[in-house]
Amino acid sequence: MTALSYVSDEADSAWATYLAQVERVLPYLGDLTRWADTLRHPKRALIVDIPLEMDDGSVRHFEGYRVQHNLSRGPGKGGVRFHPDVTLEEVMALSAWMTIKSAVLNLPFGGAKGGVRVDPRELSIKELERLTRRYTSEIGNIIGPQQDIPAPDVGTNAQVMAWMMDTYSMNVGATTTGVVTGKPVHLGGSLGRVKATGRGVFVTGMAAAQRIGLEVKACRVAVQGFGNVGSVSAELFYQRGAKIVAIQDHSGSLYREEGIDIPALLTWQREHGSIAGFTQAENIRHEAFWLKSFDILIPAALEGQITEARASALSCKLVLEGANGPTLPAADDILRKRQITVVPDVICNAGGVTVSYFEWVQDFSSFFWTEEEINQRLDSIMNDALIAVWNKAESLNVTLRTAAYAVACERILMARKDRGLYP
Template sequence: MTGYGSSGRPEQAEQERPAPARPDPGRPGEPAGKPAGKQGPPPSPAAAGPRPGATAMEVAAPLAPPVPAPAEAPAEPARGREAAGETAAQPARPEGPAARQGTGTTLAPQPGPARETGGPAGAGAGDGKVETGADLPNPYEVAKQEIARACQVLGLDPAVYRILARPLRFIEVAIPVRMDDGRTEVFVGYRSQHNDALGPTKGGIRFHPQVTPDEVKALSMWMTLKCALLEIPFGGGKGGVVCDPKRMSARELEGLSRGYIQAMAQVMGEEKDIPAPDVYTTAQVMAWIADEFSQIRQQNAFGIVTGKPLVIGGSLGRHEATARGAVTVVREAAQAMGLDIRHATVAIQGYGNAGSIAHRLLYDMGVRVIAVSDSGGAIVNEGGLEPEAVAAHKEATGSVSGFPGARTITNEDLLTLPCDILLPAALENQITAANAGRIQARLVGEIANGPTTPEAHRILVERGVVVLPDILTNAGGVTVSYFEWVQNQCHWYWSEDEVNQRLEERMVRAFHRVWEAGQRLPTRDLRLAAYTVAVARVAEAMRVRGWIHRTDSSFRS
């Protein structure tokens, strides 16, 4: 096991994104290139020099290293569709991991706040700029820039950024697994523990062939901010294993799950780091991890994970948590905007767990959902779509496309439909500079991870569209994971109504904190507002713990 501390870890991501570990086609999970950590040291930021148009903050290395423009489109690791940070656990199936939409899709970085110097003045929907894969920066660099902007707005000591710009701990492990044919495969696993100033780190574990160290680091940083925003006493963590779970049997997946926690057991625990399901990991995977960790401890330790089956301490309400939290935030935002949600029209892109449940919850509130989509296409009916009928059609045919009484359109057309509220709940990077100028919705609620690119976000903000950022909108999942952890700790389990009530209270409070912070910004940018609220909370925790001290130095100076 190789540990990377905050002072001695090689910073590969500072200048060049490392090639993602990819499985050999004949040996699932075995990276084709050199393992992470074997590359030579990167060139120093000072030697590379500032990139053209860099802000003063970016030039001032090592505070905020510049983001180099990649020479070619990077291979983007896949991220989950349905929730940011922690996805709702899918039902376990004997033959292997539960299937999810968009398995083979690549991941682009999660967008951050609109960059004040991110492009030429006046750039917008009509300037002909189209974002391509080569325009999308490394997610780790995006996360650092988002945090740097928040530190700058808050005028924080530069030490805050220096701490938050990298994980406190990054672990890489080798996981040997005996495969069904008798071979031993060695899989590469990662865990990033970004910051534990507020409490033990928390975040999902994903199994995917395109997991990379930079992706895992970035996701752990966003988890820190999400927990801080919701006032959850956790820091951010994230884990991943380079593997192709669709090519593995249930027995092989069990061996991999148990091997992962065996390798990570020294740095994990109920008061250290608590994993959860994520891309291609399920409640069953969490059960295997909990059982293996309990055997290591020689006592039941079910609180080591969340998102596990109810019978061993899972929480009621977890399945709907992401969608329920998102609908709550959308409702509060509509009210703050003076939009009567009962007379609003909604379009939902993505009809997996989060999108379909959001449809049902909105319908129950009297909201008219006029369009929905999945990977097979989109449907629209201006008179409204009934969720049970749409769900039954999808169950019978495999797609919402072809639903009787609705017109079939493309996913791209759905985004620009005339509607009041747009809820992207599918893939990342769906709203781009190419279509942001044609978005007709007044309110965009990011249920998916990173559905809006940074440039598109800037265009939307300039046009006066209210964008609810993903770290707020889809935080219901990690919130109910926290509730599960609390119930495990005190051995007292709540009813589903109590879970939902507590979730509602936290989501409402978080929204109003962000909304009020946004009103103090000239741009009313709720993404930047959310980051300032979260970073300020983490910074205060670090200050009172003695990690940083008040000085006259600040980002503003």
């Protein structure tokens, strides 16, 4: 499917999943298929070495990446991931999903992504700062407010973005707040950014539930991944009256038939760093999580979590993809046959990039909106995108994922076609 020499042949890799999703949309692109190879080839992939002096005086080397998948519709946009399992191939896939995500939301961005293969929990705060600043300097020649705008992702946060912004600013000789999004509010960050991705999952989930006739107040919800995305979406569904019956993170899995007390769990997580040991729910085996009975599943962890076996065992009616690429293509087919509706990641978790767009716009104008204005604009954009994709799915008789790719790829390839090739 690809002639790229630096990707693996693994059928369930993130990049292979992305390519399979592209293949499925080709029959619906008409004359634009002439340009389809644009989608299969990242525009630019940078690998950098990050030497780091540790607090004990030793020097370690870490490998970092920044991939710009497509810039036809605007500057690159995508997070930076600090995780021990980061690879170039994973970052390529994540950047490609950002291309699709920005286009399906009709944001004026292309897709990009970055990462460093490191476990940030093993670094001191000073080591983490030095790592961030060196990584920023190494990729500094390809990022910028009109080139490529990083943001937080797994293992990074507002503080990391502040260090990135400061490093870039020092190197160019001027304070440049628009080089990253997801910054602290007092440094040009946007209100509403921290909860934006989880809020987007909730907004699209509510709209999808209404479309398929699910009453959320009567729903049982399972959340896989209880970080920023999973915890916020769980809290919002809990506030709307749904029962959150199962939760899983890296430390363990919880289940309570009557529903888990989310405010109590959030307090526990803040105090202990994970959900492990929470006493107000039953601790269950990792795989048992997927076998429990619930109406809505929110996979909000990492890629490739819904396998064929898990898709065959799921009891739910609706899957809301809070994570990027959580469902393998073969599992997608099983879910469709079982008439389980999937709201794909490229819409469902796009609240983060949408509010990042708001932040970028606010930084250019130095005029900032209230959180109420942010949430209203976010809800409107997310709902409009979901309606457009739902209508496309019905007209083509395809899944929401294929419909989302049809909408996005039309926009991306039309931009490629009209811009032409240079030279």
